[in-house]
Amino acid sequence: MDEARRGGWASRFGFIMAAAGSAVGLGNIWKFPYVTGANGGGAFLAIYLVCVFGFGLSLVIAELVMGRMTGRNPVGAFKRLAGRAWPAVGGLGVVTAIVILSFYIVVAGWAIAYLFYALDGALSATDAKALNALFAHLTGAPLTPLVYAAVFMLATAVVVACGVAGGIERMSKLFMPLLFGILVLLVLRAVTLPGASRGLAFFLRPDWSSIDIGTVSAALGQAFFSLSLGLGGLITYGSYMSPRQNLGRDALAVVLLDTVVALLAGLMVLPAMMAAGMTPAEGGPGTTFKVLPAVFAAMPAGQLFGIGFFLLLTLAALTSSVSLLEPVVSYLVDERGFKRATAATLGSLACFALAVPVSLSFGVWHHWQLAGLTIFGLMDFFASHLSLPIGSLLTAICLGWVVGHPALDELASHGRPAAAWAPVWLFFVRFIAPFGIAWILIQGLIPG
Numbered sequence: 001m002d003e004a005r006r007g008g009w010a011s012r013f014g015f016i017m018a019a020a021g022s023a024v025g026l027g028n029i030w031k032f033p034y035v036t037g038a039n040g041g042g043a044f045l046a047i048y049l050v051c052v053f054g055f056g057l058s059l060v061i062a063e064l065v066m067g068r069m070t071g072r073n074p075v076g077a078f079k080r081l082a083g084r085a086w087p088a089v090g091g092l093g094v095v096t097a098i099v100i101l102s103f104y105i106v107v108a109g110w111a112i113a114y115l116f117y118a119l120d121g122a123l124s125a126t127d128a129k130a131l132n133a134l135f136a137h138l139t140g141a142p143l144t145p146l147v148y149a150a151v152f153m154l155a156t157a158v159v160v161a162c163g164v165a166g167g168i169e170r171m172s173k174l175f176m177p178l179l180f181g182i183l184v185l186l187v188l189r190a191v192t193l194p195g196a197s198r199g200l201a202f203f204l205r206p207d208w209s210s211i212d213i214g215t216v217s218a219a220l221g222q223a224f225f226s227l228s229l230g231l232g233g234l235i236t237y238g239s240y241m242s243p244r245q246n247l248g249r250d251a252l253a254v255v256l257l258d259t260v261v262a263l264l265a266g267l268m269v270l271p272a273m274m275a276a277g278m279t280p281a282e283g284g285p286g287t288t289f290k291v292l293p294a295v296f297a298a299m300p301a302g303q304l305f306g307i308g309f310f311l312l313l314t315l316a317a318l319t320s321s322v323s324l325l326e327p328v329v330s331y332l333v334d335e336r337g338f339k340r341a342t343a344a345t346l347g348s349l350a351c352f353a354l355a356v357p358v359s360l361s362f363g364v365w366h367h368w369q370l371a372g373l374t375i376f377g378l379m380d381f382f383a384s385h386l387s388l389p390i391g392s393l394l395t396a397i398c399l400g401w402v403v404g405h406p407a408l409d410e411l412a413s414h415g416r417p418a419a420a421w422a423p424v425w426l427f428f429v430r431f432i433a434p435f436g437i438a439w440i441l442i443q444g445l446i447p448g
């Protein structure tokens with residue numbers, strides 16, 4: 001009865017697509033290229049990959065295990081497994097999901113706006129100045145971006161209100177493969193643009209001299225953001241998993257897909273950026289939007305590619321934003337007894353209220369800064385540099401030390417004993433992840 005009320009995935013493929021849909025989103029296509037650009041390129045990429053496979057993979061499994069063991073939202077999962085103060089970790093996750101959504105929907109709103117520009121033929125300009133101006137015009141306006149953000153928030157709420165298999169799973173199954181296809185085509189064009197090779201070298205050839213602890217901390221935050229880790233989104237998705245599903249193999253598939261899409265996005269954006277004469281460090285949050293129109297313009301049927309790309313970007317953002325709203329909603333449903341639709345409405349209203357200052361911080365409130373960060377910058381810093389690593393650290397400690405060996409039983413499938421790699425996984429969760437993340441957090445806090 002309880003399970004029927006919560007819902008569950010209809011199929012294994014559906015789960016993988018939904019979890020990969022959660023992971024693959026603006027984090028890969030919008031954020032990864034400009035954060036890589038700002039942090040020196042190839043060396044950042046190398047550290048990012050170490051974070052993904054050194055910490056991320058074992059933590060993705062850990063969150064899914066926690067969800068499936070308990071069948072609960074983040075707060076409920078910590079309550080069932082560890083009790084005492086631990087549910088606060090889930091609570092931090094729910095708050096973080098709301099904070100991330102507040103800027104996620106703003107950027108997704110830009111994607112919708114660009115979809116209309118593409119339909120209008122307004123993206124045919126190729127010179128960097130005009131494309132910069134277009135982006136500044138959109139994001140600097142007080143009202144327009146918020147209207148698009150509201151539309152996107154509404155779409156997210158509707159999908160979430162429709163439930164797990166009916167809404168999230170059905171949508172992801174269709175759009176994720178399409179997105180992949182169009183990305184490959186865009187990469188092929190971008191890397192063959194005249195002048196693209198410098199961008200390729202920047203992305204793929206590490207320059208270790210550009211690295212400091214800030215780079216490492218940025219790579220860690222980016223890895224967690226991109227893998228949807230650290231706020232219990234995957235705990236929630238795991239709670240809808242069938243006990244028959246091979247959790248480890250499916251987690252690996254999700255991590256690989258997410259990483260491949262980030263790499264494709266880097267290969268698409270950074271070469272095109274340098275081909276257009278922009279330096280990677282100066283791109284900022286507008287990078288993907290400012291650079292890609294030049295790639296479309298250099299392709300046959302470029303307008304069509306533009307339309308397809310921004311449509312799929314919006315949809316990829318949607319399969320991620322639902323996974324940000326889902327922990328909030330499942331918390332309100334499981335722990336507070338709300339109806340799904342009411343919970344989705346309340347969560348969305350909170351996110352939209354926060355999105356207003358975020359959106360204005362790209363325009364009229366740009367000068368409101370703290371320690372050199374705008375309101376958007378602060379939200380992003382809180383999420384990526386603090387909350388996601390801290391949430392992941394505490395999740396690893398809870399599962400690795402408080403729960404310990406019984407967690408291994410979750411990795412047994414079809415009545416067979418746990419796979420041979422399961423103890424290795426537990427070692428990563430107990431030692432590598434907590435000590436590695438704690439070290440990076442502490443180093444990052446030491447001044448100088």
Ligand code: PHE
Nearest residue numbers: 023025026027028225226228
């Ligand atoms: N992983 C998503 C992306 O890359 C964002 C996200 C973060 C989703 C945290 C859920 C939880 O766009």
